[in-house]
Amino acid sequence: MDLGNHPTVESHSDGTVLTSAPQDTPVDRATAAARRVLEALLLTDRANANLERVAEELNGIAEHLEQHAPEVRERMVDMWSGEGVTRHDPVTGPENAIAPPLVLAGMADGSVRGEVTLTIPYQGPPGCVHGGVSALLLDHTLGVANAWAGKDGMTAQLNVRYHRPTPLFRPLTVQGRQESVDGRKIHTIGSITADGEVCVSVEGLFIDKKVPRPR
Numbered sequence: 001m002d003l004g005n006h007p008t009v010e011s012h013s014d015g016t017v018l019t020s021a022p023q024d025t026p027v028d029r030a031t032a033a034a035r036r037v038l039e040a041l042l043l044t045d046r047a048n049a050n051l052e053r054v055a056e057e058l059n060g061i062a063e064h065l066e067q068h069a070p071e072v073r074e075r076m077v078d079m080w081s082g083e084g085v086t087r088h089d090p091v092t093g094p095e096n097a098i099a100p101p102l103v104l105a106g107m108a109d110g111s112v113r114g115e116v117t118l119t120i121p122y123q124g125p126p127g128c129v130h131g132g133v134s135a136l137l138l139d140h141t142l143g144v145a146n147a148w149a150g151k152d153g154m155t156a157q158l159n160v161r162y163h164r165p166t167p168l169f170r171p172l173t174v175q176g177r178q179e180s181v182d183g184r185k186i187h188t189i190g191s192i193t194a195d196g197e198v199c200v201s202v203e204g205l206f207i208d209k210k211v212p213r214p215r
């Protein structure tokens with residue numbers, strides 16, 4: 001991927017925040033509200049008599065946003081402009097309502113880590129995080145770990161081991177670290193822990209390949 005001028009462990013200090021933290025801007029506030037709506041829709045009483053009106057109002061908001069949307073190609077150029085820290089991805093993006101969002105920091109030891117508490121929209125088994133969501137978080141975290149290490153690539157393989165159910169509503173620590181580079185092959189590992197116990201661990205193979213930014 002073309003990550004632009006992404007911070008690396010060589011150039012930046014311990015604890016550098018590598019993702020775009022939510023800001024006090026209209027788009028981040030609107031996205032946070034949409035995230036709240038996603039959760040509230042799952043939690044509200046199924047017999048809520050106002051759901052028809054809710055659907056109409058939400059469709060009205062979507063129509064307004066669509067009327068103010070440029071061509072997708074044009075938006076993608078805008079999305080990918082800047083320093084390489086994305087605001088739109090589905091894991092850390094404060095502008096993406098499906099992102100928790102996870103905030104990741106780069107450590108002096110070469111690892112990246114962040115804490116996140118996942119709630120109902122991310123549920124798989126009762127009270128537990130969906131396995132695909134864990135894989136999503138870790139795939140992205142490994143990608144950020146590669147960028148922090150200074151050599152990134154596309155995921156070619158992600159081997160996921162689910163050790164124990166990952167709880168909702170509890171702080172989770174998500175970590176990643178580049179282990180080795182062999183030509184274009186990059187080996188990266190990561191984990192999700194809760195209460196100090198590993199719930200999920202992954203080994204990823206990434207292949208160094210530059211995907212150009214939209215222009």
Ligand SMILES: CCCCCCCCCC(=O)SCCNC(=O)CCNC(=O)[C@H](O)C(C)(C)COP(=O)(O)OP(=O)(O)OC[C@H]1O[C@@H](n2cnc3c(N)ncnc32)[C@H](O)[C@@H]1OP(=O)(O)O
Pocket residue numbers: 003006084085086139140142143144147153154155156157184185205207208209
């Ligand atoms: C700060 C922002 C951070 C952003 C983080 C974002 C993280 C998100 C990560 C992703 O989600 S990436 C999207 C999911 N991945 C893809 O869509 C990748 C789709 N697959 C491809 O594009 C290509 O198959 C791939 C780039 C992985 C490899 O194609 P190439 O044509 O560049 O590689 P090639 O076939 O020449 O193989 C190069 C070497 O890698 C090996 N290889 C390739 N794919 C492999 C594979 N899948 N498993 C094992 N080995 C593999 C291959 O055998 C060979 O080894 P040798 O050099 O020893 O011969």
